Amino acid sequence: MDSHDTNLLGTVHGGVVMKLVDSVAGVVAARHSNGPAVTAALDEMAFLVPVRVGDVVHVNSQVNWAGRSSMEIGVQVLADRWDESVPPVRVATAYLAFVATDADGAPRPVPPVLPETPEDERRYREAQIRREHRLAKRRAILDSRARAVTPSVGPPVVPRNGHSG
């Protein structure tokens, strides 16, 4: 990372890290699905440690889960100093939803994810948990909006003294 990548605090801008994350996740999604894939959502992104000018950034990524046309891509960002031999530090993690698309930009089917190791199985299970939570949150918000616009149809509530207001 160099001085072009910094924010007003002098550390590397979160958006620079996010762009790297999105780009690498896009490559992984395209390779898994054998064709183009677009970012549908950034499900979760955690910035754990500031990245500094002079850090060498490494991005690891894998497909955690796949549905019919969507995939969850997990990304881990590590950094070490360009001029020191020190172990890389984990600086950010992210989970992104990608959707494989055809020539018209419409969703197309993707191959399943077949976990091979206990670590793969853990990632697969946790991706399903994130998906269930995302769908449940969406349903709850839609229900809440529907309730907010539905006029009350029941009889007016009359207090015990017989006066309604």
Ligand SMILES: CC(=O)SCCNC(=O)CCNC(=O)[C@H](O)C(C)(C)COP(=O)(O)OP(=O)(O)OC[C@H]1O[C@@H](n2cnc3c(N)ncnc32)[C@H](O)[C@@H]1OP(=O)(O)O
């Ligand atoms: C690499 C890049 O930089 S791409 C640039 C940034 N990204 C874009 O421009 C993408 C713009 N968005 C789109 O083109 C469309 O919304 C698409 C292709 C993502 C989805 O198209 P839709 O017609 O809405 O898809 P549809 O509702 O049929 O859902 C298709 C799949 O996407 C999933 N999906 C759609 N939206 C989301 C979302 N916000 N989060 C997670 N998954 C999603 C669905 O769950 C479904 O998954 P499944 O097939 O595995 O069951």
